[in-house]
Amino acid sequence: MYVKEQYVFRNSQIHKAVIRNYHKEDFRDLISVQKRAFPPPFPSELWWNQDQLEHHLTHFPLGALCVEVDGKLAGSMTSLIVDFDPLEPHHTWENITDNGYIRTHNENGNTLYVVDLCIDPAYRGFKLGKVLMNAMFEIVVHLQLDRLLGGGRIPTYHKVAKNVPIEEYIEKLISGEYKDPVITFLLQTGRTPLKAVKGYLEDEESCDYGVLMEWRNPFKSSR
CATH class of the missing domain: 3.40.630.30 (Gcn5-related N-acetyltransferase (GNAT))
Incomplete structure:
Protein backbone atom coordinates (compact mmCIF):
# COMPACT_ATOMS: atom_id res chain seq x y z
CA MET A 1 0.00 0.00 0.00
CA ASP A 146 15.01 -1.56 -13.53
CA ARG A 147 13.00 1.38 -14.76
CA LEU A 148 9.79 3.31 -15.18
CA LEU A 149 8.72 3.32 -18.82
CA GLY A 150 5.85 4.63 -20.88
CA GLY A 151 5.09 6.01 -24.30
CA GLY A 152 4.48 9.73 -24.63
CA ARG A 153 2.40 11.42 -27.31
CA ILE A 154 4.07 14.11 -29.42
CA PRO A 155 1.11 16.39 -30.21
CA THR A 156 3.29 19.04 -31.85
CA TYR A 157 5.10 16.71 -34.26
CA HIS A 158 2.54 16.88 -37.09
CA LYS A 159 3.40 20.55 -37.61
CA VAL A 160 6.90 19.71 -38.89
CA ALA A 161 6.73 15.99 -39.73
CA LYS A 162 7.11 16.51 -43.49
CA ASN A 163 10.49 18.16 -43.05
CA VAL A 164 11.89 16.87 -39.75
CA PRO A 165 12.52 13.14 -39.12
CA ILE A 166 11.27 11.93 -35.77
CA GLU A 167 14.76 11.26 -34.38
CA GLU A 168 15.82 14.82 -35.25
CA TYR A 169 12.65 16.20 -33.68
CA ILE A 170 13.39 14.41 -30.42
CA GLU A 171 16.91 15.83 -30.40
CA LYS A 172 15.48 19.33 -30.87
CA LEU A 173 13.10 18.73 -27.96
CA ILE A 174 16.03 17.66 -25.78
CA SER A 175 18.05 20.73 -26.76
CA GLY A 176 15.11 23.03 -26.06
CA GLU A 177 14.84 24.28 -29.63
CA TYR A 178 11.30 22.85 -29.77
CA LYS A 179 8.80 22.35 -26.99
CA ASP A 180 6.02 19.79 -26.71
CA PRO A 181 3.43 19.76 -23.91
CA VAL A 182 3.87 16.03 -23.29
CA ILE A 183 7.51 15.24 -24.02
CA THR A 184 8.85 18.45 -22.48
CA PHE A 185 6.80 17.75 -19.34
CA LEU A 186 8.22 14.21 -19.15
CA LEU A 187 11.75 15.57 -19.54
CA GLN A 188 11.06 17.94 -16.64
CA THR A 189 10.03 15.03 -14.42
CA GLY A 190 13.36 13.30 -15.01
CA ARG A 191 12.47 10.85 -17.77
CA THR A 192 14.64 10.48 -20.86
CA PRO A 193 13.85 9.36 -24.43
CA LEU A 194 14.63 5.75 -25.25
CA LYS A 195 13.05 5.16 -28.66
CA ALA A 196 10.38 6.56 -30.98
CA VAL A 197 7.96 3.79 -31.91
CA LYS A 198 5.88 4.06 -35.08
CA GLY A 199 2.34 2.75 -34.66
CA TYR A 200 2.43 3.05 -30.86
CA LEU A 201 -1.06 4.57 -30.94
CA GLU A 202 -3.52 6.01 -33.43
CA ASP A 203 -2.92 9.75 -33.14
CA GLU A 204 -2.87 12.15 -36.07
CA GLU A 205 -1.07 14.89 -34.13
CA SER A 206 1.75 12.48 -33.22
CA CYS A 207 1.72 10.91 -36.69
CA ASP A 208 1.05 7.61 -34.86
CA TYR A 209 4.38 7.84 -33.02
CA GLY A 210 4.95 7.37 -29.34
CA VAL A 211 8.25 8.23 -27.67
CA LEU A 212 9.26 5.66 -25.07
CA MET A 213 10.42 7.69 -22.07
CA GLU A 214 12.22 5.96 -19.23
CA TRP A 215 13.49 6.68 -15.75
CA ARG A 216 16.26 4.32 -14.69
CA ASN A 217 16.40 3.09 -11.11
CA PRO A 218 19.56 4.82 -9.79
CA PHE A 219 20.13 1.95 -7.35
CA LYS A 220 20.40 -0.63 -10.15
CA SER A 221 23.79 -0.67 -11.84
CA SER A 222 22.96 -2.95 -14.80
CA ARG A 223 22.01 -1.28 -18.07
Missing part, protein backbone atom coordinates in the same frame (compact mmCIF):
# COMPACT_ATOMS: atom_id res chain seq x y z
CA TYR A 2 1.21 3.51 -0.84
CA VAL A 3 0.28 6.63 1.16
CA LYS A 4 2.18 9.92 1.28
CA GLU A 5 1.31 13.45 2.43
CA GLN A 6 2.95 16.60 1.16
CA TYR A 7 2.21 20.24 0.38
CA VAL A 8 1.68 21.49 -3.16
CA PHE A 9 2.03 25.04 -4.43
CA ARG A 10 0.30 27.17 -7.06
CA ASN A 11 1.40 30.81 -7.15
CA SER A 12 0.90 31.97 -3.55
CA GLN A 13 -1.43 29.11 -2.64
CA ILE A 14 -0.28 26.21 -0.47
CA HIS A 15 -2.48 23.14 -0.14
CA LYS A 16 -2.14 19.77 1.51
CA ALA A 17 -2.01 16.79 -0.87
CA VAL A 18 -2.33 13.09 -0.20
CA ILE A 19 -1.01 10.56 -2.71
CA ARG A 20 -2.46 7.10 -2.17
CA ASN A 21 -3.76 4.00 -3.87
CA TYR A 22 -7.25 4.41 -5.24
CA HIS A 23 -10.09 2.12 -4.17
CA LYS A 24 -13.48 1.07 -5.44
CA GLU A 25 -15.09 3.96 -3.57
CA ASP A 26 -13.09 6.35 -5.79
CA PHE A 27 -14.31 4.99 -9.13
CA ARG A 28 -17.02 7.60 -9.68
CA ASP A 29 -14.60 10.46 -8.96
CA LEU A 30 -11.87 8.91 -11.12
CA ILE A 31 -14.20 8.70 -14.11
CA SER A 32 -15.46 12.25 -13.50
CA VAL A 33 -11.88 13.55 -13.53
CA GLN A 34 -11.26 11.74 -16.83
CA LYS A 35 -14.33 13.39 -18.36
CA ARG A 36 -13.16 16.85 -17.31
CA ALA A 37 -9.55 16.25 -18.34
CA PHE A 38 -10.41 14.76 -21.73
CA PRO A 39 -13.61 16.47 -22.95
CA PRO A 40 -15.11 15.96 -26.42
CA PRO A 41 -13.98 15.53 -29.15
CA PHE A 42 -11.87 13.06 -27.12
CA PRO A 43 -13.66 9.69 -27.56
CA SER A 44 -15.74 8.90 -24.48
CA GLU A 45 -15.02 5.19 -24.89
CA LEU A 46 -11.40 5.92 -23.98
CA TRP A 47 -12.29 7.26 -20.54
CA TRP A 48 -11.74 4.77 -17.73
CA ASN A 49 -14.72 2.53 -17.15
CA GLN A 50 -15.59 0.66 -13.98
CA ASP A 51 -14.50 -2.70 -15.39
CA GLN A 52 -11.02 -1.39 -16.19
CA LEU A 53 -10.66 0.19 -12.77
CA GLU A 54 -11.68 -3.05 -11.08
CA HIS A 55 -9.00 -4.87 -13.08
CA HIS A 56 -6.41 -2.35 -11.88
CA LEU A 57 -7.23 -3.23 -8.27
CA THR A 58 -7.33 -6.94 -9.01
CA HIS A 59 -4.04 -7.24 -10.88
CA PHE A 60 -1.80 -4.51 -9.41
CA PRO A 61 -3.38 -2.34 -6.69
CA LEU A 62 -0.01 -0.84 -5.70
CA GLY A 63 0.30 0.74 -9.15
CA ALA A 64 -3.13 2.39 -8.99
CA LEU A 65 -2.47 5.87 -7.56
CA CYS A 66 -4.53 9.00 -7.06
CA VAL A 67 -3.84 12.40 -5.55
CA GLU A 68 -6.20 14.39 -3.33
CA VAL A 69 -5.91 18.11 -2.70
CA ASP A 70 -7.71 19.31 0.42
CA GLY A 71 -9.60 16.03 0.46
CA LYS A 72 -10.83 16.20 -3.15
CA LEU A 73 -9.62 13.76 -5.79
CA ALA A 74 -7.62 15.77 -8.32
CA GLY A 75 -5.83 13.22 -10.51
CA SER A 76 -4.69 9.67 -11.00
CA MET A 77 -1.88 7.59 -12.46
CA THR A 78 -1.98 3.89 -13.25
CA SER A 79 0.78 1.38 -13.98
CA LEU A 80 1.56 -2.30 -14.38
CA ILE A 81 4.72 -4.39 -14.37
CA VAL A 82 6.01 -5.81 -17.65
CA ASP A 83 9.15 -7.66 -18.74
CA PHE A 84 10.77 -5.21 -21.15
CA ASP A 85 13.72 -5.89 -23.44
CA PRO A 86 15.38 -2.63 -24.59
CA LEU A 87 16.74 -4.50 -27.63
CA GLU A 88 13.17 -5.20 -28.76
CA PRO A 89 11.35 -1.98 -27.85
CA HIS A 90 8.57 -2.00 -30.45
CA HIS A 91 5.07 -2.45 -29.08
CA THR A 92 1.73 -0.68 -28.97
CA TRP A 93 -0.03 0.87 -26.00
CA GLU A 94 -3.04 -1.39 -26.53
CA ASN A 95 -0.99 -4.60 -26.52
CA ILE A 96 1.30 -3.86 -23.59
CA THR A 97 -1.48 -2.51 -21.33
CA ASP A 98 -4.19 -4.92 -22.52
CA ASN A 99 -6.13 -1.88 -23.73
CA GLY A 100 -6.02 -0.45 -20.21
CA TYR A 101 -7.27 -3.59 -18.42
CA ILE A 102 -3.68 -4.60 -17.41
CA ARG A 103 -4.30 -8.34 -17.52
CA THR A 104 -0.79 -8.36 -19.02
CA HIS A 105 0.64 -7.47 -15.59
CA ASN A 106 3.69 -9.64 -14.83
CA GLU A 107 4.81 -9.54 -11.21
CA ASN A 108 8.15 -11.08 -12.27
CA GLY A 109 8.85 -8.36 -14.84
CA ASN A 110 11.61 -5.75 -14.71
CA THR A 111 9.79 -2.54 -15.66
CA LEU A 112 7.01 -0.40 -14.19
CA TYR A 113 4.96 0.71 -17.18
CA VAL A 114 2.74 3.81 -17.20
CA VAL A 115 -0.80 3.15 -18.40
CA ASP A 116 -2.34 6.57 -17.85
CA LEU A 117 -1.81 9.94 -16.19
CA CYS A 118 -4.77 12.28 -15.70
CA ILE A 119 -5.09 15.61 -13.85
CA ASP A 120 -8.33 17.52 -13.27
CA PRO A 121 -8.05 20.83 -15.19
CA ALA A 122 -9.18 22.71 -12.06
CA TYR A 123 -5.99 21.57 -10.30
CA ARG A 124 -3.45 22.22 -13.03
CA GLY A 125 -0.64 24.47 -11.90
CA PHE A 126 0.01 22.49 -8.70
CA LYS A 127 2.39 20.20 -10.65
CA LEU A 128 0.39 17.16 -9.59
CA GLY A 129 1.61 15.24 -12.62
CA LYS A 130 5.15 15.49 -11.29
CA VAL A 131 3.94 14.57 -7.79
CA LEU A 132 2.37 11.36 -9.13
CA MET A 133 5.42 10.62 -11.29
CA ASN A 134 7.67 10.88 -8.24
CA ALA A 135 5.41 8.41 -6.45
CA MET A 136 5.86 5.97 -9.33
CA PHE A 137 9.65 6.42 -9.14
CA GLU A 138 9.43 5.46 -5.47
CA ILE A 139 7.50 2.30 -6.38
CA VAL A 140 10.24 1.40 -8.89
CA VAL A 141 12.84 1.68 -6.14
CA HIS A 142 10.64 -0.12 -3.58
CA LEU A 143 10.12 -3.10 -5.91
CA GLN A 144 13.75 -3.02 -7.12
CA LEU A 145 12.71 -2.75 -10.75
Whole structure:
Protein backbone atom coordinates (compact mmCIF):
# COMPACT_ATOMS: atom_id res chain seq x y z
CA MET A 1 0.00 0.00 0.00
CA TYR A 2 1.21 3.51 -0.84
CA VAL A 3 0.28 6.63 1.16
CA LYS A 4 2.18 9.92 1.28
CA GLU A 5 1.31 13.45 2.43
CA GLN A 6 2.95 16.60 1.16
CA TYR A 7 2.21 20.24 0.38
CA VAL A 8 1.68 21.49 -3.16
CA PHE A 9 2.03 25.04 -4.43
CA ARG A 10 0.30 27.17 -7.06
CA ASN A 11 1.40 30.81 -7.15
CA SER A 12 0.90 31.97 -3.55
CA GLN A 13 -1.43 29.11 -2.64
CA ILE A 14 -0.28 26.21 -0.47
CA HIS A 15 -2.48 23.14 -0.14
CA LYS A 16 -2.14 19.77 1.51
CA ALA A 17 -2.01 16.79 -0.87
CA VAL A 18 -2.33 13.09 -0.20
CA ILE A 19 -1.01 10.56 -2.71
CA ARG A 20 -2.46 7.10 -2.17
CA ASN A 21 -3.76 4.00 -3.87
CA TYR A 22 -7.25 4.41 -5.24
CA HIS A 23 -10.09 2.12 -4.17
CA LYS A 24 -13.48 1.07 -5.44
CA GLU A 25 -15.09 3.96 -3.57
CA ASP A 26 -13.09 6.35 -5.79
CA PHE A 27 -14.31 4.99 -9.13
CA ARG A 28 -17.02 7.60 -9.68
CA ASP A 29 -14.60 10.46 -8.96
CA LEU A 30 -11.87 8.91 -11.12
CA ILE A 31 -14.20 8.70 -14.11
CA SER A 32 -15.46 12.25 -13.50
CA VAL A 33 -11.88 13.55 -13.53
CA GLN A 34 -11.26 11.74 -16.83
CA LYS A 35 -14.33 13.39 -18.36
CA ARG A 36 -13.16 16.85 -17.31
CA ALA A 37 -9.55 16.25 -18.34
CA PHE A 38 -10.41 14.76 -21.73
CA PRO A 39 -13.61 16.47 -22.95
CA PRO A 40 -15.11 15.96 -26.42
CA PRO A 41 -13.98 15.53 -29.15
CA PHE A 42 -11.87 13.06 -27.12
CA PRO A 43 -13.66 9.69 -27.56
CA SER A 44 -15.74 8.90 -24.48
CA GLU A 45 -15.02 5.19 -24.89
CA LEU A 46 -11.40 5.92 -23.98
CA TRP A 47 -12.29 7.26 -20.54
CA TRP A 48 -11.74 4.77 -17.73
CA ASN A 49 -14.72 2.53 -17.15
CA GLN A 50 -15.59 0.66 -13.98
CA ASP A 51 -14.50 -2.70 -15.39
CA GLN A 52 -11.02 -1.39 -16.19
CA LEU A 53 -10.66 0.19 -12.77
CA GLU A 54 -11.68 -3.05 -11.08
CA HIS A 55 -9.00 -4.87 -13.08
CA HIS A 56 -6.41 -2.35 -11.88
CA LEU A 57 -7.23 -3.23 -8.27
CA THR A 58 -7.33 -6.94 -9.01
CA HIS A 59 -4.04 -7.24 -10.88
CA PHE A 60 -1.80 -4.51 -9.41
CA PRO A 61 -3.38 -2.34 -6.69
CA LEU A 62 -0.01 -0.84 -5.70
CA GLY A 63 0.30 0.74 -9.15
CA ALA A 64 -3.13 2.39 -8.99
CA LEU A 65 -2.47 5.87 -7.56
CA CYS A 66 -4.53 9.00 -7.06
CA VAL A 67 -3.84 12.40 -5.55
CA GLU A 68 -6.20 14.39 -3.33
CA VAL A 69 -5.91 18.11 -2.70
CA ASP A 70 -7.71 19.31 0.42
CA GLY A 71 -9.60 16.03 0.46
CA LYS A 72 -10.83 16.20 -3.15
CA LEU A 73 -9.62 13.76 -5.79
CA ALA A 74 -7.62 15.77 -8.32
CA GLY A 75 -5.83 13.22 -10.51
CA SER A 76 -4.69 9.67 -11.00
CA MET A 77 -1.88 7.59 -12.46
CA THR A 78 -1.98 3.89 -13.25
CA SER A 79 0.78 1.38 -13.98
CA LEU A 80 1.56 -2.30 -14.38
CA ILE A 81 4.72 -4.39 -14.37
CA VAL A 82 6.01 -5.81 -17.65
CA ASP A 83 9.15 -7.66 -18.74
CA PHE A 84 10.77 -5.21 -21.15
CA ASP A 85 13.72 -5.89 -23.44
CA PRO A 86 15.38 -2.63 -24.59
CA LEU A 87 16.74 -4.50 -27.63
CA GLU A 88 13.17 -5.20 -28.76
CA PRO A 89 11.35 -1.98 -27.85
CA HIS A 90 8.57 -2.00 -30.45
CA HIS A 91 5.07 -2.45 -29.08
CA THR A 92 1.73 -0.68 -28.97
CA TRP A 93 -0.03 0.87 -26.00
CA GLU A 94 -3.04 -1.39 -26.53
CA ASN A 95 -0.99 -4.60 -26.52
CA ILE A 96 1.30 -3.86 -23.59
CA THR A 97 -1.48 -2.51 -21.33
CA ASP A 98 -4.19 -4.92 -22.52
CA ASN A 99 -6.13 -1.88 -23.73
CA GLY A 100 -6.02 -0.45 -20.21
CA TYR A 101 -7.27 -3.59 -18.42
CA ILE A 102 -3.68 -4.60 -17.41
CA ARG A 103 -4.30 -8.34 -17.52
CA THR A 104 -0.79 -8.36 -19.02
CA HIS A 105 0.64 -7.47 -15.59
CA ASN A 106 3.69 -9.64 -14.83
CA GLU A 107 4.81 -9.54 -11.21
CA ASN A 108 8.15 -11.08 -12.27
CA GLY A 109 8.85 -8.36 -14.84
CA ASN A 110 11.61 -5.75 -14.71
CA THR A 111 9.79 -2.54 -15.66
CA LEU A 112 7.01 -0.40 -14.19
CA TYR A 113 4.96 0.71 -17.18
CA VAL A 114 2.74 3.81 -17.20
CA VAL A 115 -0.80 3.15 -18.40
CA ASP A 116 -2.34 6.57 -17.85
CA LEU A 117 -1.81 9.94 -16.19
CA CYS A 118 -4.77 12.28 -15.70
CA ILE A 119 -5.09 15.61 -13.85
CA ASP A 120 -8.33 17.52 -13.27
CA PRO A 121 -8.05 20.83 -15.19
CA ALA A 122 -9.18 22.71 -12.06
CA TYR A 123 -5.99 21.57 -10.30
CA ARG A 124 -3.45 22.22 -13.03
CA GLY A 125 -0.64 24.47 -11.90
CA PHE A 126 0.01 22.49 -8.70
CA LYS A 127 2.39 20.20 -10.65
CA LEU A 128 0.39 17.16 -9.59
CA GLY A 129 1.61 15.24 -12.62
CA LYS A 130 5.15 15.49 -11.29
CA VAL A 131 3.94 14.57 -7.79
CA LEU A 132 2.37 11.36 -9.13
CA MET A 133 5.42 10.62 -11.29
CA ASN A 134 7.67 10.88 -8.24
CA ALA A 135 5.41 8.41 -6.45
CA MET A 136 5.86 5.97 -9.33
CA PHE A 137 9.65 6.42 -9.14
CA GLU A 138 9.43 5.46 -5.47
CA ILE A 139 7.50 2.30 -6.38
CA VAL A 140 10.24 1.40 -8.89
CA VAL A 141 12.84 1.68 -6.14
CA HIS A 142 10.64 -0.12 -3.58
CA LEU A 143 10.12 -3.10 -5.91
CA GLN A 144 13.75 -3.02 -7.12
CA LEU A 145 12.71 -2.75 -10.75
CA ASP A 146 15.01 -1.56 -13.53
CA ARG A 147 13.00 1.38 -14.76
CA LEU A 148 9.79 3.31 -15.18
CA LEU A 149 8.72 3.32 -18.82
CA GLY A 150 5.85 4.63 -20.88
CA GLY A 151 5.09 6.01 -24.30
CA GLY A 152 4.48 9.73 -24.63
CA ARG A 153 2.40 11.42 -27.31
CA ILE A 154 4.07 14.11 -29.42
CA PRO A 155 1.11 16.39 -30.21
CA THR A 156 3.29 19.04 -31.85
CA TYR A 157 5.10 16.71 -34.26
CA HIS A 158 2.54 16.88 -37.09
CA LYS A 159 3.40 20.55 -37.61
CA VAL A 160 6.90 19.71 -38.89
CA ALA A 161 6.73 15.99 -39.73
CA LYS A 162 7.11 16.51 -43.49
CA ASN A 163 10.49 18.16 -43.05
CA VAL A 164 11.89 16.87 -39.75
CA PRO A 165 12.52 13.14 -39.12
CA ILE A 166 11.27 11.93 -35.77
CA GLU A 167 14.76 11.26 -34.38
CA GLU A 168 15.82 14.82 -35.25
CA TYR A 169 12.65 16.20 -33.68
CA ILE A 170 13.39 14.41 -30.42
CA GLU A 171 16.91 15.83 -30.40
CA LYS A 172 15.48 19.33 -30.87
CA LEU A 173 13.10 18.73 -27.96
CA ILE A 174 16.03 17.66 -25.78
CA SER A 175 18.05 20.73 -26.76
CA GLY A 176 15.11 23.03 -26.06
CA GLU A 177 14.84 24.28 -29.63
CA TYR A 178 11.30 22.85 -29.77
CA LYS A 179 8.80 22.35 -26.99
CA ASP A 180 6.02 19.79 -26.71
CA PRO A 181 3.43 19.76 -23.91
CA VAL A 182 3.87 16.03 -23.29
CA ILE A 183 7.51 15.24 -24.02
CA THR A 184 8.85 18.45 -22.48
CA PHE A 185 6.80 17.75 -19.34
CA LEU A 186 8.22 14.21 -19.15
CA LEU A 187 11.75 15.57 -19.54
CA GLN A 188 11.06 17.94 -16.64
CA THR A 189 10.03 15.03 -14.42
CA GLY A 190 13.36 13.30 -15.01
CA ARG A 191 12.47 10.85 -17.77
CA THR A 192 14.64 10.48 -20.86
CA PRO A 193 13.85 9.36 -24.43
CA LEU A 194 14.63 5.75 -25.25
CA LYS A 195 13.05 5.16 -28.66
CA ALA A 196 10.38 6.56 -30.98
CA VAL A 197 7.96 3.79 -31.91
CA LYS A 198 5.88 4.06 -35.08
CA GLY A 199 2.34 2.75 -34.66
CA TYR A 200 2.43 3.05 -30.86
CA LEU A 201 -1.06 4.57 -30.94
CA GLU A 202 -3.52 6.01 -33.43
CA ASP A 203 -2.92 9.75 -33.14
CA GLU A 204 -2.87 12.15 -36.07
CA GLU A 205 -1.07 14.89 -34.13
CA SER A 206 1.75 12.48 -33.22
CA CYS A 207 1.72 10.91 -36.69
CA ASP A 208 1.05 7.61 -34.86
CA TYR A 209 4.38 7.84 -33.02
CA GLY A 210 4.95 7.37 -29.34
CA VAL A 211 8.25 8.23 -27.67
CA LEU A 212 9.26 5.66 -25.07
CA MET A 213 10.42 7.69 -22.07
CA GLU A 214 12.22 5.96 -19.23
CA TRP A 215 13.49 6.68 -15.75
CA ARG A 216 16.26 4.32 -14.69
CA ASN A 217 16.40 3.09 -11.11
CA PRO A 218 19.56 4.82 -9.79
CA PHE A 219 20.13 1.95 -7.35
CA LYS A 220 20.40 -0.63 -10.15
CA SER A 221 23.79 -0.67 -11.84
CA SER A 222 22.96 -2.95 -14.80
CA ARG A 223 22.01 -1.28 -18.07
